[in-house]
């Protein structure tokens with residue numbers, strides 16, 4: 001039996017476990033089994049919490065490991081608060097993408113601001129097969145359709161495309177899937193399909209590597225504002241609208257990106273784990 005909790009950030013949902021509760025399990029297999037929407041508890045990802053120092057280990061629902069998860073780290077912060085692991089307002093969390101700064105900005109509702117670090121435009125960092133220095137405003141052939149995309153590493157690999165450039169946006173899931181698996185991305189990419197509402201407001205739909213369509217993506221919201229500002233489509237500070245919440249994203253003068261948003265506990269229980 002594995003004790004777990006379930007949380008969501010703007011609809012992006014996660015199973016969260018302490019490291020000691022998953023000892024002896026293969027994390028990729030556990031992620032696939034526990035995140036399964038029918039045979040498991042159901043979630044977009046699995047978060048393992050390590051203490052001293054605090055570390056977030058993140059797996060997508062398909063069992064692949066990701067370096068960072070923006071909505072996940074806010075839920076990690078709420079879990080640490082709920083479990084009494086830390087009641088500090090400011091602390092750091094180790095991730096595969098580096099150390100992230102956490103600031104608990106409100107308790108009811110629970111609001112967290114994360115220092116997400118700086119975007120990295122080097123295509124090598126995002127495993128993009130190109131000779132270019134930056135992969136911005138690049139045309140991809142997607143099923144015979146020309147699609148213009150921009151990519152960067154914002155905790156993990158992200159690609160942004162602007163929905164106003166397309167006449168047919170009826171099937172965002174297949175558009176996202178095709179771009180995510182495009183051969184130019186050696187390790188796939190997360191795909192953010194963005195609508196500009198105004199210079200300070202974006203509406204985001206994300207196809208995630210390792211999880212498919214999700215209701216929200218925190219690192220994707222950051223990448224969308226960063227690339228949107230670079231391309232003159234939005235300001236460096238904007239709200240990103242998602243079906244189950246809003247993220248506030250701000251890029252400051254030294255290029256660091258801050259993301260503020262909610263984290264909500266859904267429940268807790270015991271997972272029998274017979275499928276792992």
Ligand SMILES: N[C@@H](CCC[C@H](N)C(=O)O)C(=O)O
Pocket residue numbers: 012060065066067068069070071072156157190208209210211214216217218219220
């Ligand atoms: N939903 C996340 C990102 C999770 C990781 C991603 N699917 C990947 O494989 O890079 C977020 O909120 O940032």
